Amino acid sequence: MKKQHWPGGAMLGPVPPALVSCGTVEKPNALTIGWTGILNTIPPKTYISVRPERYSYNLIKESGEFVINLPTEKIVKAVDYCGVRSGAKEDKLAKCGLTVSPSVKISAPMVDQSPVNLECKVTDIVHLGSHDMFIADIVGVNVDESLLDEKGKLHLSKAGLCAYAHGEYFALGKQIGDFGFSVRRKSVQKRRNMQAKKEGRKNGKNGK
Numbered sequence: 024m025k026k027q028h029w030p031g032g033a034m035l036g037p038v039p040p041a042l043v044s045c046g047t048v049e050k051p052n053a054l055t056i057g058w059t060g061i062l063n064t065i066p067p068k069t070y071i072s073v074r075p076e077r078y079s080y081n082l083i084k085e086s087g088e089f090v091i092n093l094p095t096e097k098i099v100k101a102v103d104y105c106g107v108r109s110g111a112k113e114d115k116l117a118k119c120g121l122t123v124s125p126s127v128k129i130s131a132p133m134v135d136q137s138p139v140n141l142e143c144k145v146t147d148i149v150h151l152g153s154h155d156m157f158i159a160d161i162v163g164v165n166v167d168e169s170l171l172d173e174k175g176k177l178h179l180s181k182a183g184l185c186a187y188a189h190g191e192y193f194a195l196g197k198q199i200g201d202f203g204f205s206v207r208r209k210s211v212q213k214r215r216n217m218q219a220k221k222e223g224r225k226n227g228k229n230g231k
């Protein structure tokens with residue numbers, strides 16, 4: 024590879040184009056957030072970086088709550104719309120045909136059409152420059168039951184998740200490994216592959 028050196032920039036990718044809902048069930052809003060991620064495992068902590076000029080900024084700051092709704096291919100057009108129009112001017116969720124339900128632990132609502140909703144409570148706000156980072160505890164997670172197998176294991180690969188990189192949206196492609204596969208013994212790997220093939224067949228896939 025022959026590399027060019029560029030000035031520092033926000034070039035990390037892919038990131039989730041997360042649909043972040045805030046406000047209340049009666050008056051919900053959502054904005055799209057690319058600058059998000061996991062900060063800590065125990066306790067589970069996340070962040071979203073939001074420009075203070077966003078309509079959602081004060082909703083989140085005043086309530087101290089938001090929900091991260093994982094984006095899917097099915098709702099990616101709505102995800103983009105919520106990232107280019109402001110809730111100050113319209114009910115974006117209604118416009119996109121998205122609906123909300125009450126969360127379990129917080130009063131910010133979750134988006135029904137997203138398969139995984141992370142209920143978040145703000146613990147710190149860090150002023151960084153263009154954006155303020157809301158650091159939050161993930162106080163509850165809601166998952167679509169159709170993504171669970173009979174043992175209760177979550178299969179996110181079936182959710183149709185999507186990603187965002189350098190201004191473009193992508194559907195996640197085929198699975199190319201799993202956690203620790205680079206060091207796993209061949210016999211264990213073979214068993215896992217066979218199991219995955221069997222599950223694929225059971226789920227109507229051709230197992231290839």
Ligand SMILES: Cc1cc2nc3c(=O)[nH]c(=O)nc-3n(C[C@H](O)[C@H](O)[C@H](O)COP(=O)(O)O)c2cc1C
Pocket residue numbers: 040052053054055056057058059072073074076077078079080102103105106107108109110111154187
């Ligand atoms: C893919 C994508 C990623 C975005 N990421 C962020 C982000 O991380 N932080 C932010 O403040 N705005 C981000 N935006 C812009 C806001 O979503 C956008 O300004 C939105 O209209 C704000 O809505 P609101 O005024 O209803 O709060 C992003 C937009 C898109 C399309």
